[in-house]
Amino acid sequence: MKQIGLLFFCLLSILFASCEREYTPPPLTEPTYTGKFANTTIKQLRERYAKITNPELIADEVIIRGVVTGNDESGNIYKQIYLQDETGAINIGVDQNAIYGSYQVGQEVFVNLKDLYILKYGDELQIGLAKSQANRISWEVFKEKAQMNSWPKPQDLKPLPVTLDKLTDDMVHRLVEIKGVRFVNGGKNAFTTNDVTTNEEIKNKDGRILIVRSSNFSDFAKDILPQGEGSLYGILGRFNGTWQLILRTKRDVLEFDGKAPEVVQPSAGTFFKETFGNGTYPSGNRPKINDFKDFDMKAPVQYREDAQVADIRSISGGYGAHIWLPANRDATVRISGINTKDKGAVTLSYELTANLYDAGAKANLNQIQVKVNGVLMNVDSKEISNAAGDNGKFYKVTIPGIPQGDNVVLEFVSSAALNQVGFRLDNIQLEGTAGKGGETIIVEKK
Structure with a gap:
């Protein structure tokens, strides 16, 4: 029996050996486009x-x-x-x-x-x-x-190097590389939590924040975010004005060093200042907010005024570049993407003047309302009038207690019901300190 079994095994081996051939895949044809040339970039x-x-x-x-x-x-x-x-x-x-x-x-x-x-x-x-x-x-x-x-x-694809303070419209949907960033929750959270698409933040050394958006259906959804500083590739997106990065695969996460972040102390001083450029914008050349390109603060900060009522202008008589909020019109100037994190107690200030040409003209500085993250802020009453010599006189309004966040939204609201003379808005600033905020202050600008 053993000999018969051995003989049978040998016959099978010979049979399979004779049938086995080296597999050659079918030839593939390189795709060649034969249609019309591209006519639009x-x-x-x-x-x-x-x-x-x-x-x-x-x-x-x-x-x-x-x-x-x-x-x-x-x-x-x-x-x-x-x-x-x-x-x-x-x-x-x-x-x-x-x-x-x-x-x-x-x-x-x-x-x-x-x-x-x-x-x-x-x-x-x-x-x-x-x-x-x-x-x-x-x-x-x-x-x-x-x-x-x-x-x-x-191998020919070269991601565009970008920095978080210089994101521009032409970068939307481009393949980019961002160096020198760390995940805020690195080493703690997974890319997604609770089986839903999740936003996690990366931060650069200047404290600027960008969202990394990951799907719970991705094959790296449950991987822990890398700790330390490193670089990322990805598709740079923007959704309703908010910038975000979409990783294509886990391979887009590059060389994070695993080191714990340094402790960041609250910083003092002015970290946001908008003067609306140094140029002059005479009559006939008064760009609307959405069309203006010379803002001091760049992306991710965004400026909008969807009613297309307010514009940027400068006129003779000492008025440098500023926002003009015309009388009897509804207009909301919205500034988003402001990062106030790690700045201590944050105070907002801005300068305001009213057109009070007529002898009996009068107004109140709180007729231009201020909202922060949709919350109406208190602005003390300050009546001004032509009779008091306030025509064209700038006043500085200071509002303490601005909240911490990586996407703080400021809104300057001019309503037809309140603004009946026309106001000029200039020199919007945010200052961080280690102290505590006080009350609203309105002072004449010297």
């Missing part, structure tokens, strides 16, 4: 549709060319890809899972946008298909519209 596309409010059909043949910088490989990006060229970046919603199997990072793609839609989500542009599921393009349509060219070249 991503920057031109974004500029063309910058002011849309509703989804808009792209009726003409607009062709863009770009490289895939982000996909759903880790699950942190869901049903979309990010595309960028030399001028800018945009994301495209696609109703498909595992897009990364076809459209890999580094893949050059030509996209014909005709009959697709461009829309805004979180006030940022993206490509999609209106009235479909979450405005996403069907997989069949997307493959037809987005034609690949050549093999992916991920």
Whole structure:
């Protein structure tokens, strides 16, 4: 029996040996795009549709060319890809899972946008298909519209180095590198908690904060945030004015040193000062707040006045650049993205004057109301009048007790019911001290 079994084993071995051959995969054909050349850059596309409010059909043949910088490989990006060229970046919603199997990072793609839609989500542009599921393009349509060219070249992708104090509109959706940051909850929290998409903060040495947003469906969702200082790659996003970073995979987390942060003592002194530039803005050249580019404080600080009533101007008679709040109009100047953390007791100050040309004109400085994080602040009554010589006289208003936070929002509210003369607003400052705040102070500016 043993001999028969041995003989049977040998026959099987010979049979399998004779049948076994070296496997040769079928040849793959390098994708080659043969369609029309790109006729629009991503920057031109974004500029063309910058002011849309509703989804808009792209009726003409607009062709863009770009490289895939982000996909759903880790699950942190869901049903979309990010595309960028030399001028800018945009994301495209696609109703498909595992897009990364076809459209890999580094893949050059030509996209014909005709009959697709461009829309805004979180006030940022993206490509999609209106009235479909979450405005996403069907997989069949997307493959037809987005034609690949050549093999992916991920090694050629160079993330744009950025710093948290110099984030600009043209960086939205770009692949970036941020150096010298630490996770506020490094070594403590996971990337996500409670099985929901989670925002965790990173901070640089100047105390500036950026959100890192991670999905609970990502394959690194339960990994602990790295401790110490390091660098990150990722897609730089913005949602309703708030900047955020989206990691593509865990590989975007680079070389954190594991060291505990230094203890930060409250800092004193002025850390926010807005003078509205050093230029002059004569009649006929008075930019609206949303169009103005010369603010002293840069991103992540954002300025808005959606009624398009207030403007930046300067006139003769000693008025430098300032905000003009016209009479009998509703206007709210909103300043967001202000970081007051680790500044001790924070005090707000600003300068205000009223147009009191007529002999009987009078007003009150508290007619320009101030809100901080949506809460109305107390401003003491201070009546001013032409008779008292207050026409064009600036007063400094000081408000203590500004809260701590990485995204404090200031609002200067001018209502038609209260502002009936016109006010000029200038020199907005925030100062941190180690002391305690007092009461509102209004003093004449000398």
